[in-house]
Amino acid sequence: MEMNLETRVNQMAESLREQGLRLTPQRLAILGVLLSNRAHPTAEQIYEQVHKDFPTTSLATVYKTMLVLKETGHVVELGFNDGSNRYDVVTEPHAHLICVNCKSILDPEVEGVGQFTQKIIEMHGYKLVNQRLDIFGICPECQALLSK
Numbered sequence: 001m002e003m004n005l006e007t008r009v010n011q012m013a014e015s016l017r018e019q020g021l022r023l024t025p026q027r028l029a030i031l032g033v034l035l036s037n038r039a040h041p042t043a044e045q046i047y048e049q050v051h052k053d054f055p056t057t058s059l060a061t062v063y064k065t066m067l068v069l070k071e072t073g074h075v076v077e078l079g080f081n082d083g084s085n086r087y088d089v090v091t092e093p094h095a096h097l098i099c100v101n102c103k104s105i106l107d108p109e110v111e112g113v114g115q116f117t118q119k120i121i122e123m124h125g126y127k128l129v130n131q132r133l134d135i136f137g138i139c140p141e142c143q144a145l146l147s148k
Contacts, residue, residue, distance in 0.1 A: 008035045012074060012089075019072050026050060026057045030065045040078060040086040040096075040105040076132065078105070093117055093131055099139035101146070106139075 009031050033049045047062045069075035078086045093114035097106040117131045
């Protein structure tokens with residue numbers, strides 16, 4: 001059963017407090033946007049959402065917060081060859097389906113991603129630091145558009 005947004009924000013906020021980080025209303029708003037957005041937003045998209053409720057928030061504040069969340073292991077930055085970055089809240093290991101045309105990102109429900117990764121690193125003697133499984137293709141919507 002999926003927990004509600006407020007519970008998820010509170011859990012992440014408590015984890016950040018335990019790591020000695022201050023939680024400003026802007027940071028809490030950024031957490032809320034991240035946790036409620038399954039589309040893996042950019043910093044600019046997060047800023048646009050937070051700025052509606054906190055007009056004094058700057059894009060720099062969003063970038064600084066994203067850096068803190070990355071450093072504390074709460075968020076993974078998905079960097080792409082075109083220089084764009086998207087953000088994903090760290091949960092259980094999972095794959096990303098990424099459309100090379102529209103840049104949409106989907107988290108498919110696939111069992112065993114964590115075990116798959118663990119098996120690979122054990123086979124080769126690696127110690128897992130981080131993992132990211134990205135699968136690139138063309139989404140059904142873009143396929144339909146491109147076939148017209």
